[in-house]
Amino acid sequence: MRVLKIGDRGIDVQYLSLALRRAGFDTGGIKDEFDEGVHNALVAFQNNVGITADGIAGEMTYERLMPYLRGYDVIVIENGDTVESIAQRTGTTVDAIRIANPMLESFIPGAVINVPFGFDVVPTDVDWSHELTTYVIEGLKARYPFISTASAGESVMDNELWTLSIGSGIKRVFYNGSHHANEWITTPVLLKFAEDYLKALTLGEQLEGRNPSELYSTKTLVIMPLVNPDGVDLVTGAIPTDSQYYITARNIGAAYSSIPFPSGWKANIVGTDLNLNYPASWETAREIKANQGFTSPAPRDFVGSSPLSALESRIVYNYTLNNDFALTVSMHTQGNVIYWKYLDFMPPRSEEIGRELARVSGYSLEDTPYASSFAGYKDWFISYYNRPGYTIEIGRGTNPLPISDFDTVYPPNRRLLTEALYLA
Numbered sequence: 001m002r003v004l005k006i007g008d009r010g011i012d013v014q015y016l017s018l019a020l021r022r023a024g025f026d027t028g029g030i031k032d033e034f035d036e037g038v039h040n041a042l043v044a045f046q047n048n049v050g051i052t053a054d055g056i057a058g059e060m061t062y063e064r065l066m067p068y069l070r071g072y073d074v075i076v077i078e079n080g081d082t083v084e085s086i087a088q089r090t091g092t093t094v095d096a097i098r099i100a101n102p103m104l105e106s107f108i109p110g111a112v113i114n115v116p117f118g119f120d121v122v123p124t125d126v127d128w129s130h131e132l133t134t135y136v137i138e139g140l141k142a143r144y145p146f147i148s149t150a151s152a153g154e155s156v157m158d159n160e161l162w163t164l165s166i167g168s169g170i171k172r173v174f175y176n177g178s179h180h181a182n183e184w185i186t187t188p189v190l191l192k193f194a195e196d197y198l199k200a201l202t203l204g205e206q207l208e209g210r211n212p213s214e215l216y217s218t219k220t221l222v223i224m225p226l227v228n229p230d231g232v233d234l235v236t237g238a239i240p241t242d243s244q245y246y247i248t249a250r251n252i253g254a255a256y257s258s259i260p261f262p263s264g265w266k267a268n269i270v271g272t273d274l275n276l277n278y279p280a281s282w283e284t285a286r287e288i289k290a291n292q293g294f295t296s297p298a299p300r301d302f303v304g305s306s307p308l309s310a311l312e313s314r315i316v317y318n319y320t321l322n323n324d325f326a327l328t329v330s331m332h333t334q335g336n337v338i339y340w341k342y343l344d345f346m347p348p349r350s351e352e353i354g355r356e357l358a359r360v361s362g363y364s365l366e367d368t369p370y371a372s373s374f375a376g377y378k379d380w381f382i383s384y385y386n387r388p389g390y391t392i393e394i395g396r397g398t399n400p401l402p403i404s405d406f407d408t409v410y411p412p413n414r415r416l417l418t419e420a421l422y423l424a
């Protein structure tokens, strides 16, 4: 993160205020601007941890604050420590420490353990970025070491396409988010679902009326929360405006005056719409989009130079081929709609499961509009496997849906994602 001081603006100021709040130093809300509230909270934090209280967030400050973004701290056990005393000192529970350290039997001084803090890892009131996704994935892995996390590949800007796998079941289920840059609210929705599932599983609680242990033993859920990390970073301001990628994207956007920049950006960072780049009637998609004026890299609707010409869609495609998924859900925004069909394909149980997903979420189950019926991930998945694949258009409003919509958007999708896993 950048060195930050009073007057600075940006998504990293949001993360700074988040970390300070989690550390117990309230900035007066999540801020885009480093104002007096952030400054005062930072000085208090610096005093508290015994570093120079200059009110500037630099290397030393970040070193101390980073655990609050990842949601856990690494602690060296000292003489006389017990799991109870550590839980009390760090504001967490004995259970959380035991789950994060399954091999821990006795407390040997000098041993290093992960101690989860008493708050959730996935924040629901800040804008999203690849960097934050990385912290959250690390944080979930530290809290729940039995999950697997991995990178399926790297984006144009060398950002990982993270995956997170939960479960030991034979049947594999795939949830992906943020194919489209300005639909990034789907990333925290999927990550929060992962966290809720893991909490229910480890605490022995129900998840939307389903038994998480049963889900865990019968299904392997693979989540790729951020398919288009560079595009999301462009939309949320995580890419510096003087960087070459930003400048190139802005130049691409300048030719489309009706599409606001960067908030109207859906494509990957070099202007291919990833969800129009899969090998499922791609030529038809190309013709439709060419007629709409999209024939070269654009903020949206450019299908690419050939199927799978974009790095990120190629990664998702290969990853899918290697995983033999029984069912897939791709999260988009917006409209409160579930799309389940591709051409005349009607995979076994697809309509029936779709109806159930519609019932639990209150969303409507619909046929895909003709102009967006081709070359999407769902379209390819359905036609290649003849298995259920869904596109869920979550929420209502203008993209990008603000993070303040999270609490409205999340509950129906928590039900939907639980049920899709159960029914797969």
Ligand SMILES: [Zn+2]
Pocket (backbone or CB within 6 Å): 179, 180, 183, 275, 332, 333
């Ligand atoms: Zn979309």
